[in-house]
Amino acid sequence: MSDEQRASAFRGLSDEERRRALAEGTPKASARYVGRFVTGLVLLGVIGLVADYYFGQMGSTPAPAVVAAPTSTGPTQQLTSGIDTFMGLHPIGVQHAPGFTLTDQSGRPWSLGALKGKVIVLAFFNATCSDVCPVVGAEIRRADQLLGAKAASVVFAVVNTDPHHLGVSADPPALARTGLAHLANVRFLTGPLSVIDAVWSAYGITVTTGKAANQVSHNNLLYFVGPGGGLVDLASPFATASPSGYTLSPAATARWAEGIARTAGSLVP
Secondary structure, eight states, X not given: OOHHHHHHHHTTOOHHHHHHHHHHOSOOOOHHHHHHHHHHHHHHHHXXXXXXXXXXXXXXXXXXXXXXXXXXXXXXXOTTSOHHHHHTOEEOTTOBOOOOEEEOTTSOEEEGGGGTTSEEEEEEEOTTOOSSHHHHHHHHHHHHHHHGGGGGGEEEEXXXXXXXXXXXXXXXXXXXXXXXXXXXXXXXXXXXXXXXXXXXXXXXXXXXXXXXXXXXXXXXXXXXXXXXXXXXXXXXXXXEEETTEEXXXXXXXXXXXXXXXXHHHHHOO
């Protein structure tokens, strides 16, 4: 402010009043005014962010949603989808497959680590075939046929998931009822509860039992182990549960067999 402006502004004031005004300088804003001013700035900032986001999204392509693998046994997958999506098949890296030794249907020890050079398809179902066994068994049987000459390099290993029936049998229902008993490259594996429980834990299998001996349930996983012993792929078998057992349409069963054969066959050296 110039001297002339000060003089005009202070005209009519006494000398004492002028001295006080000059000493005080520019008047300070009130706390209420400052609060309103800051609130206004905040509102303008929020409005700007919203506008930037809205107009920034126009014309852009949204990121694809991440879909979790199905956890139920219902056939929610569509036959028109890609076969990997249909099976819930996804790579699991190069982690070494956890080793174990169980007993096969012939009463001989069977060790995963002793089968280097072979492709292992590792499945899990009950010895009594009271779970998803009829469906997965049919898929394995058909996949073995589709593999043709490559079947000699693939072993289908089925780990028992029934804690009430852990005894060794030359002809367990899991093989007899599925037509797998006559296949030389199918092994049904069982053992003491303490040993087989460790296998379930290592491969993410959760077994739940009820009061009755036939009340046993578990989640369904299918692993593909490469010839070097590494875990390569994981799939999620499914079926439709009913009072009479588990079923799946012939078309879906054939699609699963095709996927199993294709995935296992791709790992054969």
